[in-house]
Amino acid sequence: MDKQSVKDFIHEHQLIFKSDDDEKPKLCKVCRLLIIAGTRFYSCSISSCTFFLHKHCADLPKVLIDPDYFSAKYNPFILSSTPTNEGDRCLKCYQICKNFTYCPKEIEHRNASLHPLCASPCKMETTHRSHRDHPLSPTHREIRAVCNACGEQENGIFFICQQCNYWLHQDCASLPPVAKHADHSHPLALFYSHPFPKGEISWGSCKICEEDLPLKLGVYTCQPCNYGAHIKCMKSSLKDLTPEEYKKLIAHLPPSVEDTVFPSLIIRAASLELEESNGANSTGDEKRMKPEECHDHPLTLLDDQNTEILGEDDLCNVCIQPILGSTPYYSCNQSHCHFLVHELCANLPTEIFGKLLDCRMYLFTEWPEFFGVFLCAFCRRSCNGFGYSDGPDGGGYNILDVECASAPRIIKHKSHKNHTLQLMMRSTYRRTEPGEFLCCSRTDFFFSRRFYQCINCDYKMHISCALLPQRVEHKFDTHPLQLHTDGPRNLSGRQNSSPENYYDFCEICEKCIDLRYWFYGCLECDNYFHVNCIPSVGEFSKFRFGGSVDDVPRHGDHPLTSVRMLTIGSQRCGYCGRIVRGFEDGFAFHCEMCDFWMHEYCVFWNRGYR
Template sequence: MDCAISRKKDSGAIFHMPIVSSDMFLGSILRTIEVKEGNSTKMLEKYHTDLSLVLMDDSTAQDLVCNACIRPINSPPYYTCGAHSQCNFLLHKFCVDLPLSIQDFLYTSVTKNLISPRLDEFFSLFRCCSCKKYCNGFGYVFGGSDSIFVDDVECSFAPRVIKHDSHKHHPLILTDTSSGIESWKSCCGKSCFYGYCCGLCNFTIHIDCARLPKTVAHKFDKHPLTLTFASSNSTDIDDICEFCEEDIDSKYWFYHCAQCDQSFHVKCIPSQGEFSKIKFGGSVKVPCHEDHPLTLARMMNLGSQRCGYCHEIIKGFKDGMALHCQDCDFWIHFYCGYRSCHGNISPPYKVYTL
């Protein structure tokens, strides 16, 4: 099969987790990939059609997010749009080298093709088959443009074998767990299509939980929060999440600050929540509010608002999306913005281009 990607024969790397940085981890994986010559040019031509992307070496820029993998750009070099100052289209240098097609990491006879959000459709997004998170970045699709089976960039390049501090005795192997495993008692208790399994023990963790960083930051605590694994002896509710003020079940992983004795659900960490693979900040004009553009906002750190379209409450301090007019403080649900533009129908999980 003439596929645009293959693992280097001599790589054979076993990645040790938890990771330190999501973008550094993805970059280290992609550097073990052999990419066909000229692939970078094809990427730039296909997904930013005015050919205005320029390579930047600015180490002072902050709060940059890659449009492909939806991960922070913490260091140069990276690509940015040089034609339009308001474009905000950015790519890691290693994401420019993403192959246009890959073989599935488990079913190697299956080819997956790179897709990106439609540039003319603000509401483009899909739900990743592997981690179940919503994403408006690039992805790899099984089959044609009408397929609902899409993996985001990060999940598409998940390593086959890892060693994880939560199970130090044996390596864990990436496995199709869509049948035979009802729950994920080792990490979060939820079901998942792919996971890392120990062939010798009854131990399995999510593909997404395996990638949780060793430490994270949260504005409610001045110290780094440390990933805390489930206690095999604990079956009770042991703590309260400082963010949502709901119970933390210590059978599952959470983040903790030992200095302040504060704990947080994984889902309450902005960089790890359900909408952590959405790039926020883009703007769109919708028919129900034609005077000003609306900006895509994340509700995780915002209070509740009243939707100007359906007049229901937009729940605040919950991980979700909404559209906000900064000029007149007008708010609508994300899906109400879609309905305003496309009629009174629910938005699709995917609107993208091959």
């Protein structure tokens, strides 16, 4: 008997057995059913060739002996790429056979056929993100059954879990994870069920039919806009993203392994390009700040051809991120003024719609508080650059810094390859459970309320962690430091890689660093750093230092200058006598002439600066 299987003769190119979590739907060439993300399958070795096979279908024999009593008389069956006669029905499921079919070898029985999925022995199981507890098996059903994704009664091909009585119609199993709809201007992400406990995040009502959105059914949502709709209401007019839209509407973070540009700059550039290509955005003609409105003095635009040498302390005065030589920027013409601003930051929109805040927000150039400091609602970091607030005339309750205001609605991140994450916000405040976020170990109430949530699984990521650059520079190492997001898997090359050795010490603060969370490091030099200990991304990375205050208590002779304590040892406050802690990311005030130090809060509370 011929022992050949399908994969030995079905395709002219070599087939590769692979398993990935690519969310893009693929169809098996033999059974014409969906190859679901997470299922092992065969793919053509030629990248441009869209040939795919289920593992089960690839292993089907070319010649089949079927043991069932009503089909045994037709043995042997030969697998053919088309049925012998058009309109032939399968002996078992009675459906019309199309494409690949098992046909009897004997000519007189050529009107009897078997669908590949009905051939015996045959048991195909697949995983699907709508039902992660158990594998699903395909089956054909003539009588209508309720689909657990859309709630509608359907017939035809279902993927079922008999243990849970879970039924997923093939049309719902193949829905695009991210799509667009005429009723909403932003891409919509598909959740097959509510990912959080009741009350934490509310879907509200369907924006199309205005009925409630049940927690157990699927929903297409733009959570930053509080928009959600039933699958059944979306299916008829749902449009998949084109490859061009996919690249523009879904941010892939970090942008490039070789790039030290901060992701928010690239995101803003892409957003500007998209708006220009569309002619207008969802809010109509967008008003933007002009470069001359950023600063009191004239500015000169310097592009990537300029020869000016910039240091790590050269920051954009708008977003408080490093100015890199490859990024066009404006520089003040006055020799005594060191004002710098990215070209993108000099053209920010004056109004935006606050993602997750459900309100319009307005650009401000200086916050009306002590030293211009405000607390960003997303990253919970202190910032004294430009920002957005919900108060049109200054002030307001919700405030975002420029970087967090650019946070995309939908992303893909290298730490969670191939899965899509959407910007989310809990309705309630609660402390994060240990291990709930794998990016960092922060567990405070406010910081973990807004985050990115995977639409396939329980993976979560803080907004500030998602916007970290892939590479940063630091004077402690001659090589660029790489962002490591895979925890212990990145350390397999270490001499002792047992779990108890996944701890090291930070080269800056010399405290223990838990390498199970994200960190920056140089594996070549065996140097590791807390994310918060890198000046350009740390706790006070959005704070512009160097400003001064006059007439402070107990030191009225000279002004005190704001200083970052990250790379400075501990000092003693000249006002309260307590220690100003060094080698931690905080700030204090210092007089170089007298070597007088003062806590930031001592200046603030005792002088009432506003």
